[in-house]
Amino acid sequence: MNKHMNNSTDNDGIDRRGFLKCMAWAGTGTLCVVQGGVLKSFALGDVLKQRVANITGDLSFVQISDSHIGFNKAANPDVTLTLRAAIAKINALATPPAFVLHTGDLTQLSKPDEFDTLAESLKSLKTDRIHYVPGEHDVLNDNGQAFRERFGRGSQEDGWYSFDQNGVHFIALVNVLNLKAGGLGSLGPNQLKWIEKDVSSLQSSTPIVVFAHIPLWAVYPQWGWCTDDSAQALALLKRFASVTVLNGHIHQIMQKVEGNVTFHTACSTAFPQPQPGQAASPGPMKVPSEKLNAALGITDVNIVRGKHTLAIVDSTLES
Amino acid sequence: MMIRENMPNRPRKTTWVLIATVILSLALLATVTSKRLASSRSEVATTSVDIDNFSFAPRQLTIPAGRRVTWINKDDVPHTIISVDHRFKSKALDTDDKFSFTFQNPGVYEYFCSVHPTMTGKIIVR
Numbered sequence: 001m002n003k004h005m006n007n008s009t010d011n012d013g014i015d016r017r018g019f020l021k022c023m024a025w026a027g028t029g030t031l032c033v034v035q036g037g038v039l040k041s042f043a044l045g046d047v048l049k050q051r052v053a054n055i056t057g058d059l060s061f062v063q064i065s066d067s068h069i070g071f072n073k074a075a076n077p078d079v080t081l082t083l084r085a086a087i088a089k090i091n092a093l094a095t096p097p098a099f100v101l102h103t104g105d106l107t108q109l110s111k112p113d114e115f116d117t118l119a120e121s122l123k124s125l126k127t128d129r130i131h132y133v134p135g136e137h138d139v140l141n142d143n144g145q146a147f148r149e150r151f152g153r154g155s156q157e158d159g160w161y162s163f164d165q166n167g168v169h170f171i172a173l174v175n176v177l178n179l180k181a182g183g184l185g186s187l188g189p190n191q192l193k194w195i196e197k198d199v200s201s202l203q204s205s206t207p208i209v210v211f212a213h214i215p216l217w218a219v220y221p222q223w224g225w226c227t228d229d230s231a232q233a234l235a236l237l238k239r240f241a242s243v244t245v246l247n248g249h250i251h252q253i254m255q256k257v258e259g260n261v262t263f264h265t266a267c268s269t270a271f272p273q274p275q276p277g278q279a280a281s282p283g284p285m286k287v288p289s290e291k292l293n294a295a296l297g298i299t300d301v302n303i304v305r306g307k308h309t310l311a312i313v314d315s316t317l318e319s
Numbered sequence: 320m321m322i323r324e325n326m327p328n329r330p331r332k333t334t335w336v337l338i339a340t341v342i343l344s345l346a347l348l349a350t351v352t353s354k355r356l357a358s359s360r361s362e363v364a365t366t367s368v369d370i371d372n373f374s375f376a377p378r379q380l381t382i383p384a385g386r387r388v389t390w391i392n393k394d395d396v397p398h399t400i401i402s403v404d405h406r407f408k409s410k411a412l413d414t415d416d417k418f419s420f421t422f423q424n425p426g427v428y429e430y431f432c433s434v435h436p437t438m439t440g441k442i443i444v445r
Binding site: 071073074075108109110136137140141179180181182183184221222223224280281282283284 | 374397401403414430435436437439
């Protein structure tokens, strides 16, 4: 169930306008390696089994997503157990990640005890820190206030923020608030203004990694797997040589390269969802219990300066 | 004797007339009531809106003023019911949770799920 996905070339990996590659499979984790500002993704299981060579970089971090603590239906009656399996997988990496990104849906119902369990479980992660963005399940009844108090300290307005690590600029966006009837994910004018200001002083050669819950590309608008104003955000990042967008929400791995932008979605640590249009709705997908771990995963990212490649490794909880 | 006999008969006759009237009235009432019950039964059936497979069913519902609508979430994911112009708003409904709202005034009420905004519905109150 491990897949190695490398959408970059050894030359520059960035000048492939019009090229589109989209793959989906069930998996549980992605290792992202940023090499020279471009993100490469690898199935984490392949990394752990050393099936993928040369994925070390200047910086490596891990993305996890959609833990849905509190969910207890047939698709996975014990989401805390599978989250712990994901944590064990990260802790087994030869190079500990500089940090971990959680791209939202920490909880099922935004309940305090669900946030507690999530935070308590992640304490065992062998990493310096965890950066979060909220999913729609984390902001259900209070517009995200409880989420921001616990997981968004230092963030601005609805919870967006940025930080720098090893020369890479990371932008955390919130696209699950103030959603309009009939609409999709939304960033809103205030956040767009902030992005413009946030990147204004950066050199165009600075590698950019954007992370948000709902995909910032049109994965499947019929199911809401899309953000209304993402094109405006990406237009603000057009001058940058390398932009990597990491999302969750759809509980499966998909990747697309468009010009200077690589889009990547991560697996859930809780339960899989159907491929676009392959079911009546995007609800939790029941797979035989012995196949569940193969449908869950984590994402590991490595960055190497000087090469326009960035490595993203996805791996399942099974491997 | 006749009088004596008639004396107790008079109230008896009156009683029978009364009883007959009551029976007839009851029968009439029963007919009217059963019709009303039948119609209210069918209205009760249409006043519940199922949330299933990320959609509202029925998506559009026409009801008389004063009717109460109950939404039931049959999905494994939480949903909300939010009026587009903020006239009603539910908390997040977990599986099997319900939300009710009574529509007192005629009009068109559009609503959606704020968690999955592609889910939209409409209540028409006459």
